[in-house]
Amino acid sequence: MQPFTTLAGVAAPIDEANVDTNQLCPTRFNKVPRGPKYAEILFYDQRNDTDGKRTDFLLNRPPYDQSQLIVGDSNFGCGSSRETAVYALYEFGIRCVIAPSFGDIFDANCAKNGLLTVALPIATCASLRAMLHASPGMTFAIDLEAQTVTDGQGDVHRFDISPIRKRCLLNGYDDISRTQEYRPAIEAFEARHRTTHPWMFR
Amino acid sequence: MSNAPAAAPRTLFRKLWDNHHVVTDEGESLLYIDRALAQENTYHAFVALEAQGRQVMRPEQIYAFTDHYVPTTGRAKGLAGIPVAEIRNMVVQLQDFARKYGINLYGIDHSQQGIMHIVPPELGIVQPGLALIGNDSHTSTHGAFGCLAYGVGASEFAHVMATQTLWQTLPSTLRIRVDGRLGFGVSAKDLILAIISTIGADGATDHAIEYAGSAIQALSMEARMTVCNMSIEAGGRAGMVAPDDTTFAYLDGRECSPKGAAWERALDFWRTLPSDTGATFDREVVLDASLIAPTVTWGVSPAHALPIDTAVPDPSQAGNDKQRGEWASAIEYMGLQAGMALSDIRVDRVFIGSCTNARIEDLRAAAEVARLGKAQVPTWVVPGSQTVRRQAEAEGLDRVFIDAGFEWRDPGCSLCTAINGDQLEPGERCVSTSNRNFRNRQGPGGRTHLASPAMAAAAAINGRLVDVRTLIG
Numbered sequence: 290m291q292p293f294t295t296l297a298g299v300a301a302p303i304d305e306a307n308v309d310t311n312q313l314c315p316t317r318f319n320k321v322p323r324g325p326k327y328a329e330i331l332f333y334d335q336r337n338d339t340d341g342k343r344t345d346f347l348l349n350r351p352p353y354d355q356s357q358l359i360v361g362d363s364n365f366g367c368g369s370s371r372e373t374a375v376y377a378l379y380e381f382g383i384r385c386v387i388a389p390s391f392g393d394i395f396d397a398n399c400a401k402n403g404l405l406t407v408a409l410p411i412a413t414c415a416s417l418r419a420m421l422h423a424s425p426g427m428t429f430a431i432d433l434e435a436q437t438v439t440d441g442q443g444d445v446h447r448f449d450i451s452p453i454r455k456r457c458l459l460n461g462y463d464d465i466s467r468t469q470e471y472r473p474a475i476e477a478f479e480a481r482h483r484t485t486h487p488w489m490f491r
Numbered sequence: 492m493s494n495a496p497a498a499a500p501r502t503l504f505r506k507l508w509d510n511h512h513v514v515t516d517e518g519e520s521l522l523y524i525d526r527a528l529a530q531e532n533t534y535h536a537f538v539a540l541e542a543q544g545r546q547v548m549r550p551e552q553i554y555a556f557t558d559h560y561v562p563t564t565g566r567a568k569g570l571a572g573i574p575v576a577e578i579r580n581m582v583v584q585l586q587d588f589a590r591k592y593g594i595n596l597y598g599i600d601h602s603q604q605g606i607m608h609i610v611p612p613e614l615g616i617v618q619p620g621l622a623l624i625g626n627d628s629h630t631s632t633h634g635a636f637g638c639l640a641y642g643v644g645a646s647e648f649a650h651v652m653a654t655q656t657l658w659q660t661l662p663s664t665l666r667i668r669v670d671g672r673l674g675f676g677v678s679a680k681d682l683i684l685a686i687i688s689t690i691g692a693d694g695a696t697d698h699a700i701e702y703a704g705s706a707i708q709a710l711s712m713e714a715r716m717t718v719c720n721m722s723i724e725a726g727g728r729a730g731m732v733a734p735d736d737t738t739f740a741y742l743d744g745r746e747c748s749p750k751g752a753a754w755e756r757a758l759d760f761w762r763t764l765p766s767d768t769g770a771t772f773d774r775e776v777v778l779d780a781s782l783i784a785p786t787v788t789w790g791v792s793p794a795h796a797l798p799i800d801t802a803v804p805d806p807s808q809a810g811n812d813k814q815r816g817e818w819a820s821a822i823e824y825m826g827l828q829a830g831m832a833l834s835d836i837r838v839d840r841v842f843i844g845s846c847t848n849a850r851i852e853d854l855r856a857a858a859e860v861a862r863l864g865k866a867q868v869p870t871w872v873v874p875g876s877q878t879v880r881r882q883a884e885a886e887g888l889d890r891v892f893i894d895a896g897f898e899w900r901d902p903g904c905s906l907c908t909a910i911n912g913d914q915l916e917p918g919e920r921c922v923s924t925s926n927r928n929f930r931n932r933q934g935p936g937g938r939t940h941l942a943s944p945a946m947a948a949a950a951a952i953n954g955r956l957v958d959v960r961t962l963i964g
């Protein structure tokens with residue numbers, strides 16, 4: 290996993306609440322193997338009309354076609370567990386999504402792929418989006434170590450993140466390697482669990 | 492294990508959590524996972540695992556289902572019956588991975604094939620007290636048995652295959668208590684739609700939900716599964732119901748249920764699981780079942796649900812600008828007019844199926860209504876599994892559907908997620924017993940109204956949304 294330390298880039302405002310993972314990656318693309326193709330898949334049905342022609346959806350237009358951040362609304366990434374939604378954001382170039390709240394599974398999927406999710410209050414997100422609409426192409430900066438977002442007007446917004454997620458993102462740690470350190474504890478637990486709940490094992 | 496003194500009252504959720512807790516590291520807990528459920532899209536997890544050169548730790552605890560990509564006609568031909576190579580390949584890949592790693596496989600030709608949230612309960616693979624994950628958001632379904640059931644993405648699924656564990660932060664707890672009795676013609680689907688419209692599509696984010704109260708206790712296992720299935724549509728990380736005699740009676744004698752002395756021992760343990768008297772929840776929501784009417788969605792979120800005898804909301808009446816914008820764009824996408832009666836909405840198609848509502852009880856409820864008329868629009872009935880299909884055919888339900896002009900198809904996810912080739916045309920309006928009415932969910936430009944099986948069948952024979960209570964009884 291690519292480490293995430295700092296980021297400075299164009300931020301795109303996505304105003305709608307409840308952006309589901311099916312919008313980020315329409316179901317029919319779930320069969321595509323992970324790779325650069327996912328850049329085209331992001332928001333496919335909004336970015337293309339039914340004849341396959343490009344629409345004027347925000348992410349199709351400069352400067353937003355170069356976006357590295359998205360500022361969204363509540364419940365961003367709700368719905369299906371598909372990790373392809375994160376592949377699509379990542380391949381498009383998005384490294385950070387800021388929103389008031391996230392779908393739980395999406396949030397976890399982002400962290401496993403080096404993509405930072407930042408939860409900020411609903412009013413802050415609304416004013417950040419308004420700022421971006423007023424000044425298209427504005428860049429935001431993230432400093433993960435300091436846990437800050439600096440908006441295009443220079444205002445600094447602190448955010449919370451679990452220490453472990455922060456450490457994994459900063460170092461690009463692979464989750465499974467981290468867990469393997471606990472292998473003896475897992476096996477001891479399992480042996481006990483088998484003795485106390487034998488019917489759970491076939 | 493828990494640091495709580497033995498006497499401290501605990502919730503069902505907390506007992507399940509404590510029973511699977513291996514270690515805590517910087518605020519995250521490592522949970523032991525008893526069962527993991529895969530589907531065709533899980534190939535992303537297998538590919539990641541292979542790229543890292545890792546093995547599957549306990550293949551006998553992993554189960555793979557072919558459901559999302561299988562066709563719902565022509566199944567006698569097996570794999571050869573899938574005309575599109577890319578779709579066929581998804582089924583082939585999963586089957587190949589499953590065989591390679593020695594994972595339990597319910598492949599396209601298996602006599603018990605079906606949806607990953609329908610087959611495990613039928614076979615007793617799901618039991619109270621387990622911790623289970625699925626590479627699918629509707630894994631919450633299994634919480635109906637009083638187990639911890641999480642939906643996860645490909646990376647976390649790969650993690651479970653490699654380590655048999657999952658890192659989690661302790662969620663908050665939410666008890667949704669529903670007391671009283673559901674009225675005539677009102678089902679578990681109406682109940683969960685009413686709950687979601689009450690608390691919102693993110694109303695349970697970062698919470699584990701326990702459904703409780705007399706109305707929940709009165710539900711069958713099938714109905715509890717319908718409720719728990721849609722926990723994720725309220726943002727819930729998990730949804731569960733305390734195991735009771737209904738649960739035990741359902742599991743007794745199933746293929747993978749414990750037998751003999753093991754059954755007795757399991758029962759003793761299962762009876763300790765319900766939340767203790769005095770256990771506290773971080774939040775509580777209370778609903779009166781008797782006030783719930785047959786409910787349908789009018790918009791593009793499961794929270795956009797209203798009783799059938801009401802009207803499409805008027806954005807000018809919205810509480811704030813944000814809601815006004817959300818309603819207006821939903822109404823536009825759905826091709827409706829603000830203020831029109833829900834029962835004036837004409838439909839183009841009906842889909843009865845999915846892991847929410849394709850169990851035997853659901854098909855019985857739909858058949859009851861199908862007997863009363865003839866389909867006015869194309870209507871599909873897609874059983875959730877081969878076991879459901881055989882049971883329905885033994886009861887003659889397939890004949891009822893066919894006589895009413897409904898199409899009786901083979902088991903799979905089908906039009907719920909529109910990935911096997913079954914999909915709506917742009918602009919088509921479908922009444923669906925599935926769980927998501929998101930934009931484009933049933934095909935690009937498709938419009939979905941979620942409803943119960945009886946309400947869906949009622950829409951089929953009327954060609955429009957209709958209150959099923961006016962047809963039966």
Ligand code: SF4
Nearest residue numbers: 629845846904907908
């Ligand atoms: S029936 Fe629908 S919701 Fe259920 S597992 Fe299949 S695609 Fe997912």
